[in-house]
Amino acid sequence: MAGADTFYVTTPIYYVNDSPHVGHAYTTVACDALARFWRLDGRETYFLTGTDEHGQKVEKAAQLAGTDPQSFTDNVSGRFRDLAALLHVANDDFIRTTEERHKAGVQALWQRLVDKGEIYLGSYAGWYAVRDEAFYAESELIDGKAPSGAPVEWVAEPSYFFRLSAWGDRLLAFYADNPGFILPPSRRNEVVRFVEGGLQDLSVSRTSFSWGVPVPGDPDHVVYVWLDALANYITALGYPDEAGDRYRTFWPADLHVVGKDILRFHAVFWPAFLMAASLPTPKRVFAHGWWTIEGQKMSKSLGNVIDPRSLIEEYGIDAVRYFLLREVPFGNDGDFSKRAMVGRLNSDLANDYGNLCQRVLSMIGRNCGGEVPMPGAFTDEDRALLDRAHGLLGIVRAEIENQALNRALEAIFEVVGLANRYVDAQAPWTLRKTDSARMATVLYVLAETIRHLAVLTQPVMPDASAKILDLLAQPDDARGFASLGASGQALGPGTALPPPAPIFPRYVETDGAA
Structure with a gap:
C-alpha cells in the first residue's frame, strides 16, 4: 500500500470531444510540477494522465466529424499526448479508456459491485446533459438547463443503478474523518452540502448508444461514462491485479487534481464506488479554478480559446509554466492576459x-x-x-x-x-x-x-x-x-564554470501589443 515514501498524482483524463486548450495545460503542468517536486525530494513517484474516450458526446462528435469513434478518439487523444510533450511534462503513464487493460479493469470493478449487491437493474427516466455526461434532477435545472448551462434532454431507458442513496451518511462520516480529502475548503463545503441534501441512486449504464465498455453479461448496456472514466486511476496501476507491484506501491492515490466542474464525480461518486467495492479511497481530491481570457469566459463562440502551442511559441515553455502556476492561488479562478x-x-x-x-x-x-x-x-x-x-x-x-x-x-x-x-x-x-x-x-x-x-x-x-x-x-x-541546506553538496571552490549565458530573455513587445 502507498506510503510516505511514495507519491501518486493524477490529472483528470481529458475528454476527447475537442482539442486541448490552456485549461488542460494548466492542470497538466500543475501535476507535473508536483510530481517533479516529490521525485526530487526522494519519493518514488507515479504521475498519470490520459484521455476519456467513451460516451454519447464522443459518439456524436465523431459523427459530426464524419468518422468512426475509434478513429476520432485516436486522433484527438494524440493531440493530448502531444500537448504533454510540448509542455515538457514527465508523466509516467498515459492511459486511454479504449485500451484493453482499462476495459478489463472497468468490467472487473463492475462485477465486484454487482457481487456486493451495489448494482441492480431498473429503468431510468430523467434529465441528461450530453455535454456534461451527467444526470440532473428537476430541482437542479436552471431555466431548463443544467447548472453548467448545458442543454438537457429527457432520457427514458432500461438502466442499471448504483445504490448511491445508501452511501450518503457514510460519505459524510468519511469527509468528517478526513477533513483534507477535498481541497480547497470552499469546495469541500460545497460537496458536503450537496451530500447533506440527499443522494439518489445513480444510473450507471446506457442502452441508447453503444460507444462504451459493454456491461458484463448484458452487452445491450454500456457502462456509464463516469464509472468507466473514474476507474482509470486504478486500471492504470494494473487493477484488478491488486497483488501487482504497481497497484500495491501506489494505491491509494495521494492526489487527484481536477477542475471544479467535475469535483462532484470525484468527491462523491468515486469514493462511494470504491467504498462499495471494499477498495481504498484516494487521499485527496483538489479542485482548481477556471481560467478566463482577458476577463472573458473562454469559449469557441468568442474566438478566445488559447492554444498552448501558440503561448509557448511566443513566450517560451518555462515562462508559460511559471505564469500558470504563479499568477493565481491554486484553487482559485484566474485570468490570462x-x-x-x-x-x-x-x-x-x-x-x-x-x-x-x-x-x-x-x-x-x-x-x-x-x-x-x-x-x-x-x-x-x-x-x-x-x-x-x-x-x-x-x-x-x-x-x-x-x-x-x-x-x-x-x-x-x-x-x-x-x-x-x-x-x-x-x-x-x-x-x-x-x-x-x-x-x-x-x-x-x-x-x-x-x-x-x-x-x-x-x-x-x-x-x-x-x-x-x-x-x-x-x-x-x-x-x-x-x-540542499547547510549540510548539502555546496559548491566546490575552484570548480571550473562554463562561460555565462542569459537564461530568461526579455519579451520585447511589438507595435500594437497589449
Missing part, C-alpha cells in the same frame, strides 16, 4: 531571477578566473542570505504538501529578491578594486544561493533551471533536494 504574462516574464524572470544569475556568473567569469571562488569568513549579512537559502526547502515543501504552488513560488522569489538586494548592498564591482578576498566571498555566497534557487525551481521551470545548474557545473547527482 497578455499584459500579466509579459509582466511576469520581464519582471520576475528576466529582471529579477535571470539578471541575478547573469550578473553574478558574469562577475565570477571576469574576476575569479571562471571558477567558483574561495570564500573567506562569512559576515552576518552573508549568513543571513545563506540561512534563507538553506531554509527554503522546508518552507516550499510545506506549501507543496497543500498544493499551494503559487505560495511556494512566492517563497522562492522572496529569496531572489533578497539576493538582488544583497548584491546591491555588497557591491562586488567596488570590492574588486578594494578587497578582492571579500569580493570572492560575496560572489560565493551569491553562487551558492543561486544553486539553491535553481534546484528548487526545477519542478516549475525544468529547462531554465537545468541551464542554470549547468552554468554552475552541477553534476546530475547533485540536483536533488538532498543537495
Whole structure:
C-alpha cells in the first residue's frame, strides 16, 4: 500500500470531444510540477494522465466529424499526448479508456459491485446533459438547463443503478474523518452540502448508444461514462491485479487534481464506488479554478480559446509554466492576459531571477578566473542570505504538501529578491578594486544561493533551471533536494564554470501589443 515514501498524482483524463486548450495545460503542468517536486525530494513517484474516450458526446462528435469513434478518439487523444510533450511534462503513464487493460479493469470493478449487491437493474427516466455526461434532477435545472448551462434532454431507458442513496451518511462520516480529502475548503463545503441534501441512486449504464465498455453479461448496456472514466486511476496501476507491484506501491492515490466542474464525480461518486467495492479511497481530491481570457469566459463562440502551442511559441515553455502556476492561488479562478504574462516574464524572470544569475556568473567569469571562488569568513549579512537559502526547502515543501504552488513560488522569489538586494548592498564591482578576498566571498555566497534557487525551481521551470545548474557545473547527482541546506553538496571552490549565458530573455513587445 502507498506510503510516505511514495507519491501518486493524477490529472483528470481529458475528454476527447475537442482539442486541448490552456485549461488542460494548466492542470497538466500543475501535476507535473508536483510530481517533479516529490521525485526530487526522494519519493518514488507515479504521475498519470490520459484521455476519456467513451460516451454519447464522443459518439456524436465523431459523427459530426464524419468518422468512426475509434478513429476520432485516436486522433484527438494524440493531440493530448502531444500537448504533454510540448509542455515538457514527465508523466509516467498515459492511459486511454479504449485500451484493453482499462476495459478489463472497468468490467472487473463492475462485477465486484454487482457481487456486493451495489448494482441492480431498473429503468431510468430523467434529465441528461450530453455535454456534461451527467444526470440532473428537476430541482437542479436552471431555466431548463443544467447548472453548467448545458442543454438537457429527457432520457427514458432500461438502466442499471448504483445504490448511491445508501452511501450518503457514510460519505459524510468519511469527509468528517478526513477533513483534507477535498481541497480547497470552499469546495469541500460545497460537496458536503450537496451530500447533506440527499443522494439518489445513480444510473450507471446506457442502452441508447453503444460507444462504451459493454456491461458484463448484458452487452445491450454500456457502462456509464463516469464509472468507466473514474476507474482509470486504478486500471492504470494494473487493477484488478491488486497483488501487482504497481497497484500495491501506489494505491491509494495521494492526489487527484481536477477542475471544479467535475469535483462532484470525484468527491462523491468515486469514493462511494470504491467504498462499495471494499477498495481504498484516494487521499485527496483538489479542485482548481477556471481560467478566463482577458476577463472573458473562454469559449469557441468568442474566438478566445488559447492554444498552448501558440503561448509557448511566443513566450517560451518555462515562462508559460511559471505564469500558470504563479499568477493565481491554486484553487482559485484566474485570468490570462497578455499584459500579466509579459509582466511576469520581464519582471520576475528576466529582471529579477535571470539578471541575478547573469550578473553574478558574469562577475565570477571576469574576476575569479571562471571558477567558483574561495570564500573567506562569512559576515552576518552573508549568513543571513545563506540561512534563507538553506531554509527554503522546508518552507516550499510545506506549501507543496497543500498544493499551494503559487505560495511556494512566492517563497522562492522572496529569496531572489533578497539576493538582488544583497548584491546591491555588497557591491562586488567596488570590492574588486578594494578587497578582492571579500569580493570572492560575496560572489560565493551569491553562487551558492543561486544553486539553491535553481534546484528548487526545477519542478516549475525544468529547462531554465537545468541551464542554470549547468552554468554552475552541477553534476546530475547533485540536483536533488538532498543537495540542499547547510549540510548539502555546496559548491566546490575552484570548480571550473562554463562561460555565462542569459537564461530568461526579455519579451520585447511589438507595435500594437497589449
